[in-house]
Amino acid sequence: MYVPPPLFPKPNLPETPRWLLPVVTVVGVVAAMAVPYAPVGLGVALTAVAMGLAAWPAARTRLSVWSVAFGLLAYALVGVALIRDAEWVVLPSLLAAFLIAALAVSGGGRGWLSAIRGGLSVGLAVFPVPWFLAAPVKAVLKRRRLMPVLVSVTITIGLIVVFGLLFSAADAVFSSFANDLLTAPDWADTLPLRIFLFAIFGALVAATVLVALRPVAEPRVPYNRIPVARTLWVMPLTGLNLLFAAFVTVQITVLFGGNSRVLETAGLTYAEYARSGFFELVTVSFFVLGVVAVGWALLEPRGELDRRILAGLLGLLCAFTLVILASALHRLGLYTDAYGLTRLRASVGATIWWLAAVFVLVLAAGAVRLSRHDASWLPRAMVLLTGASLLVFALWNPDAKIAETQHAVRGIDRLDADYLGGLGAEAVPALNRLPEPTRTCVLQEIITLNHLRTPDPWNGWNQARTEARKILQTNPLLPAPSCPRYPSRDLIPTSD
Numbered sequence: 001m002y003v004p005p006p007l008f009p010k011p012n013l014p015e016t017p018r019w020l021l022p023v024v025t026v027v028g029v030v031a032a033m034a035v036p037y038a039p040v041g042l043g044v045a046l047t048a049v050a051m052g053l054a055a056w057p058a059a060r061t062r063l064s065v066w067s068v069a070f071g072l073l074a075y076a077l078v079g080v081a082l083i084r085d086a087e088w089v090v091l092p093s094l095l096a097a098f099l100i101a102a103l104a105v106s107g108g109g110r111g112w113l114s115a116i117r118g119g120l121s122v123g124l125a126v127f128p129v130p131w132f133l134a135a136p137v138k139a140v141l142k143r144r145r146l147m148p149v150l151v152s153v154t155i156t157i158g159l160i161v162v163f164g165l166l167f168s169a170a171d172a173v174f175s176s177f178a179n180d181l182l183t184a185p186d187w188a189d190t191l192p193l194r195i196f197l198f199a200i201f202g203a204l205v206a207a208t209v210l211v212a213l214r215p216v217a218e219p220r221v222p223y224n225r226i227p228v229a230r231t232l233w234v235m236p237l238t239g240l241n242l243l244f245a246a247f248v249t250v251q252i253t254v255l256f257g258g259n260s261r262v263l264e265t266a267g268l269t270y271a272e273y274a275r276s277g278f279f280e281l282v283t284v285s286f287f288v289l290g291v292v293a294v295g296w297a298l299l300e301p302r303g304e305l306d307r308r309i310l311a312g313l314l315g316l317l318c319a320f321t322l323v324i325l326a327s328a329l330h331r332l333g334l335y336t337d338a339y340g341l342t343r344l345r346a347s348v349g350a351t352i353w354w355l356a357a358v359f360v361l362v363l364a365a366g367a368v369r370l371s372r373h374d375a376s377w378l379p380r381a382m383v384l385l386t387g388a389s390l391l392v393f394a395l396w397n398p399d400a401k402i403a404e405t406q407h408a409v410r411g412i413d414r415l416d417a418d419y420l421g422g423l424g425a426e427a428v429p430a431l432n433r434l435p436e437p438t439r440t441c442v443l444q445e446i447i448t449l450n451h452l453r454t455p456d457p458w459n460g461w462n463q464a465r466t467e468a469r470k471i472l473q474t475n476p477l478l479p480a481p482s483c484p485r486y487p488s489r490d491l492i493p494t495s496d
Contacts, residue, residue, distance in 0.1 A: 011128045014213040021136040023054045023209075024202040031201035032194035034459045039451070040081045040090055043459030047201060048078045048097070054205045055105060058212035062107040066380050070104035073097075073387045080394040085450060085464040086424030088343060089394050098122070100387050105208055107216040114218045115379040121217070125207035132210050227300040230309070237295070237313040244320035251327035281328035282348065285355050288321045292362060296369075311370045318359045318366075325356045340409040342419070346398040354389045361385060403427035412438055417483070421445025425452060428468035432475060441483035447472065 030050045034043035052075070059067075077097035081090050099119040103109055106118035168175040292314050301307040329352045336345055361381055369375040403423060406415065412435065420431060420442050431442050447453055452468055 010131050013128060013132050013210065016132055016135050017058065017209070017213075018136070019057070020206060020209055021133065021140070024133070024205050027051055027054045027205045028198035028202035032198040035197055035201075036193050037190060038457045038460030039085075039462065039465070040087070040094075041456060041460040041462040041465075042082065044081045044094065045078055046459070048075065051201070051205055051208065052101075055208040055212060058209045059105050062105065062212060062216075064107070066109060067104040067107065069384060070100050070380075070387075073384060073391070074101035074104065076391055077387060077394075080391070081462070083463045084394055084397070084424070085426055085462055085468075086399045089398060089424075093390055093394055096387055096390050100383060102208070102211070103383060105212050108218050109380045109383065110218050110376045112379050115383060117217060119383075121211045122204065122207050125210045126203050128210065129203050129206045133206055227302060230302070230306050233295065233299055234309065234313070237310075237317070240291070241313060241316050241320065244317060244324070248320050248323045248327075251323060279348070281324050281331075282352060282355065285321050285325055285328075285359075288317060289358070289362070292318060296366070308370070311366055315363055315366055318363050322356055322359055325352050325359070328352055336405065337409065340405040341398075341402045343398065343402065346393075346402060350389065350393045350396075354386070357385055357389070358382065397426055399423045399426040400430050403430035407431070407434065415442075417442045417445070422449060425450045425462075425464045425468040428452075428471055432471050437478055437481035437483060440477040440481040443472070444477055444481075447477075 027047070027050045031047045034046050052071075074097040077093045077100070080093040084090050084093075102120070102122040103115065103118035106121040108114035108118035108121075295310065295314055299310060301310050329349065332345060332349055332352070336349075361378065365375040365378040365381075403420060406420060407430065410416070415434075415438065417438070420427065421444075423431075423446060425446065428443065428446060431446070432439065434442060446468075450465065450468075452465060452472065455469065456462065456465060
């Protein structure tokens with residue numbers, strides 16, 4: 001007899017552990033109880049701990065220095081949800097924690113492609129989860145006592161529904177009694193979301209265990225290096241270095257003296273010069289990374305001399321870029337001194353520092369590779385650097401710094417209350433020092449936006465919101481403040 005092939009063929013999967021189904025159920029219940037109907041806080045952290053404990057029996061076989069470092073960094077990033085309230089800081093930290101934890105479980109990362117694949121491994125492993133859980137689910141359903149109970153319950157419910165509807169139609173008193181009896185309690189409204197979270201987090205745990213049980217995936221990309229004559233790459237790289245050298249010379253003049261002459265030549269005021277250019281300089285840095293990657297990966301120097309010349313030209317280009325980044329940071333600092341920090345300016349400043357660290361790491365890897373040693377640690381080190389940069393940025397407390405600099409630089413007369421009212425609860429301690437009625441006018445917007453009038457549920461506990469409520473309880477707002485009219489945001493730059 002002909003048997004048609006299945007529409008979705010079963011993938012090649014490892015044997016499902018016996019303990020997986022109970023563990024998936026427990027984590028799903030924890031997520032369903034701890035995550036919904038509360039701001040990001042304690043519930044998310046507890047769910048992350050439960051997921052880690054659930055995956056530990058399978059992931060412990062992948063222990064290494066790198067996996068331990070990735071795991072600790074991932075949980076440190078999850079901890080940001082306990083101390084920060086601003087979503088623009090918390091959500092990227094949680095996303096980075098998930099990707100870094102997935103890379104730790106996968107055991108990969110020796111190459112760029114394997115690092116990317118490792119970060120996406122848990123997300124991709126969700127698709128074969130139904131096949132992975134099929135065996136334990138079938139084993140539960142085949143138990144002698146369970147199936148008759150399920151069938152009996154189904155038949156009972158069907159009979160009750162049919163005859164109950166008939167009786168309700170026949171007698172109004174019975175219908176009223178049935179309606180009161182079948183009215184869903186208040187907690188029933190939360191069931192759809194809780195069931196959804198139960199399924200999502202259960203699937204993620206199963207996918208994590210599946211990734212941990214699979215062999216380490218280290219895909220290799222064959223780099224077909226091009227053996228070219230020295231002239232074809234020496235001349236372009238030399239010309240690019242000369243251009244960078246000329247630009248760096250001007251920037252050093254601005255950084256260490258001669259500002260007036262340069263600004264008069266450019267025809268700009270000092271504020272305009274400080275505001276312009278740092279976005280373009282950051283973009284240049286990204287392009288330089290691309291040039292260095294292409295040159296080092298695809299060019300095949302002919303002989304040891306050519307190899308050292310190529311390394312020297314690329315290294316010199318990186319060194320010039322570090323000076324350019326310092327110039328961009330200097331310009332950003334000048335603009336911040338004039339107008340104060342904003343979320344965009346804080347993000348750009350953090351990106352500049354991260355780029356500078358990346359170039360230092362690339363220079364170190366280039367020196368190691370030039371000395372004929374293995375530099376395969378670079379992708380993993382880049383992941384650690386990026387995660388650590390996000391963590392440091394969150395610990396720096398950007399919303400609090402924004403509130404402090406806006407007040408210090410602008411004063412009360414030029415304060416942008418609308419912008420400050422959109423900050424997180426971390427800004428409350430700094431804004432609490434404003435004079436009245438400005439203090440009340442700004443803080444009432446933050447209170448409404450961050451729901452600070454009522455305490456968080458247990459699963460939404462957060463240090464920043466807790467401290468903000470204590471401050472507001474000690475120093476209550478004015479009952480009917482007369483809020484002054486503040487300057488328009490279009491007249492006073494805040495968003496760039």
